[in-house]
Amino acid sequence: MNVAPLGGTAVQDHVALAEIELCGELIIAASAACGERLSADRIDEVLQVSDGYEGGVGRDISRP
Template sequence: MAGHRHATVQDHVALVEIDLTGELMIAAAAASEDRLTPDRIDEVLDVDGEQRDPAGGPA
């Protein structure tokens, strides 16, 4: 039987990703369109859209 862990382990990268996903979900729920535009996603995530590569993916 495995012992109970008392130490708290936090993955800070995962917590940031969860927070950003939540922000996108809130924005999508509030949007009148079916999908968020790439510009709106950049705005929600607070990133500069010019960092995108021309194919539409991350740089």
Template sequence: MALIEIDLYGDLMIAASSADEDRLSADRIDEVLRVVPAGGKRED
């Protein structure tokens, strides 16, 4: 479990370092972490 969390943290760090804005939006964080909406389907 810890390795998964470290991997996700790394993905967030990469996204944050390449972002044009000062902070990542909640939507961008969800995208980076591959969060699935409550309905169960992602919109790709």
């Protein structure tokens, strides 16, 4: 069995840390919602994502 040394190096998983931060933001937003469900739009706002529609213009779904 391999065990990390006591003075070992710290490994940072930046993707995991980002996911944990986003989960925290969702928890904060849900707590502030006073028992109501978060809408999909509110979740997108908290996570700072877009559905691809900017200014009423749809994205071209024929291209990846």
